[in-house]
Amino acid sequence: MSRIGAIFQELKAKNEKAFIPFLTAGDPSLEITERLILELDAKGADIIEIGIPYSDPLADGPTIQAAAVRALAGGTRMPDVFALVRRVRPQVKAALVLFTYVNPVFQWGIDRFFETAKEVGADGAIIPDLPIEESGEAAAAAAKHGVDLIPLLAPNSRERIAKICEEAQGFVYVVAALGVTGVRDTVSEDLPQLIASVKEHTDLPVAVGFGVGRPEQAAQIGRHADGVIVGSAIVKGIGGIADALAAGDSALAEQKERELIDFAASLKEPLRSAEAPL
Numbered sequence: 112m113s114r115i116g117a118i119f120q121e122l123k124a125k126n127e128k129a130f131i132p133f134l135t136a137g138d139p140s141l142e143i144t145e146r147l148i149l150e151l152d153a154k155g156a157d158i159i160e161i162g163i164p165y166s167d168p169l170a171d172g173p174t175i176q177a178a179a180v181r182a183l184a185g186g187t188r189m190p191d192v193f194a195l196v197r198r199v200r201p202q203v204k205a206a207l208v209l210f211t212y213v214n215p216v217f218q219w220g221i222d223r224f225f226e227t228a229k230e231v232g233a234d235g236a237i238i239p240d241l242p243i244e245e246s247g248e249a250a251a252a253a254a255k256h257g258v259d260l261i262p263l264l265a266p267n268s269r270e271r272i273a274k275i276c277e278e279a280q281g282f283v284y285v286v287a288a289l290g291v292t293g294v295r296d297t298v299s300e301d302l303p304q305l306i307a308s309v310k311e312h313t314d315l316p317v318a319v320g321f322g323v324g325r326p327e328q329a330a331q332i333g334r335h336a337d338g339v340i341v342g343s344a345i346v347k348g349i350g351g352i353a354d355a356l357a358a359g360d361s362a363l364a365e366q367k368e369r370e371l372i373d374f375a376a377s378l379k380e381p382l383r384s385a386e387a388p389l
């Protein structure tokens with residue numbers, strides 16, 4: 112069983128739900144990303160999504176776009192992200208999932224991407240602009256090298272649920288809202304129904320992301336899903352660290368970092384003893 116599978120199994124036995132934060136590698140520096148990964152792991156992150164900065168992140172809202180801009184400006188490229196994963200892997204309990212787009216994977220070489228991912232210790236990969244209809248080659252390479260290729264399933268892809276679930280590895284990423292990434296005020300009322308229909312097609316865990324920015328939202332989703340993914344709200348906090356550093360205020364940067372880690376812990380808290388569905 113993969114590390115991701117084992118983590119979900121262990122959580123289930125404890126009636127806990129997975130907390131899955133996202134951050135962009137190299138935002139604002141690789142050194143800070145490395146420290147944040149260790150701190151998130153220590154605060155109970157079960158899986159960490161590590162974004163490979165990309166110049167054309169079409170599914171991302173302004174917060175994560177800005178993170179990619181900062182990381183690229185700092186010079187972070189694909190090989191740096193692989194090296195980062197290699198460094199942190201022996202130091203963390205959390206599973207590590209690479210998050211990237213089709214183009215960079217193509218350029219690196221599909222087979223070589225998954226081969227390198229495995230070699231440095233990544234457990235999974237998410238490629239949001241890879242439609243299921245075109246995922247054959249990547250799915251084969253991922254399976255060959257033992258990396259879970261985690262598919263995204265959006266509220267508008269009901270007819271495609273069966274096919275996506277059939278191909279899925281690791282977990283199914285249910286997108287809670289249409290549009291781009293970013294914090295939203297409310298959780299969609301249709302979400303429990305969508306999760307239920309995904310669960311009719313697969314025994315894999317289901318994690319929900321898009322728009323989650325508060326512990327109450329995490330708690331609400333945790334009643335129905337096996338995991339909660341939080342990107343923009345975390346990345347916004349990292350933006351605060353970046354701003355403080357850019358202003359030369361390292362004391363403020365340290366304070367922002369502590370606040371971010373406390374915020375991450377507050378998102379995991381309601382998932383530790385998840386309530387059963389009502």
Ligand SMILES: O=P(O)(O)OC[C@@H](O)[C@@H](O)c1c[nH]c2ccccc12
Pocket residue numbers: 133160162170171175210239291292293294320321322323340341342343344
């Ligand atoms: O930022 P949000 O709304 O919390 O959504 C999760 C998300 O950031 C992360 O999984 C992600 C980052 N970039 C993406 C692009 C597409 C889908 C998902 C993502």
